[in-house]
Amino acid sequence: MTKSEAAVNVNTCPIVSAIREIGGEWNFIIIRYLIEKNMGFNELLRNATGISSRTLSSVLKDLVSKDIVKREIISTQPFLVRYSLTEKGNSLKPIVDDLGQWGKIWVTGRMEDTDPPAGSPVRDARTSGP
Numbered sequence: 001m002t003k004s005e006a007a008v009n010v011n012t013c014p015i016v017s018a019i020r021e022i023g024g025e026w027n028f029i030i031i032r033y034l035i036e037k038n039m040g041f042n043e044l045l046r047n048a049t050g051i052s053s054r055t056l057s058s059v060l061k062d063l064v065s066k067d068i069v070k071r072e073i074i075s076t077q078p079f080l081v082r083y084s085l086t087e088k089g090n091s092l093k094p095i096v097d098d099l100g101q102w103g104k105i106w107v108t109g110r111m112e113d114t115d116p117p118a119g120s121p122v123r124d125a126r127t128s129g130p
Contacts, residue, residue, distance in 0.1 A: 021066060026051055026059045034069060035093050038084040
């Protein structure tokens with residue numbers, strides 16, 4: 001493969017497009033928590049250790065605008081909002097699961113904690129070898 005064949009057009013690459021759509025580190029973290037269960041703003045703030053209130057607000061607005069997260073007003077007195085994943089957001093679950101498995105295996109070295117599901121690209125990479 002030549003250097004020009006290996007070049008990726010970042011304007012048309014589906015991986016680059018997906019990463020741009022989902023957003024940064026905090027976006028993935030919030031998606032991860034919402035995969036587990038629907039949460040309110042303060043619950044997300046408590047769980048996502050290290051995120052500021054302002055950043056969380058910005059991340060949630062971004063994810064809502066991209067139709068990854070749904071914002072639902074539960075009550076006005078007292079004001080209560082619940083965040084959940086949309087169908088588009090829920091479709092990220094296998095990707096987030098595999099990314100978590102990859103991190104356990106290749107970054108944190110905690111692969112004994114869990115075994116990737118059968119057919120998972122992470123499992124296939126871990127079980128295949130020379």
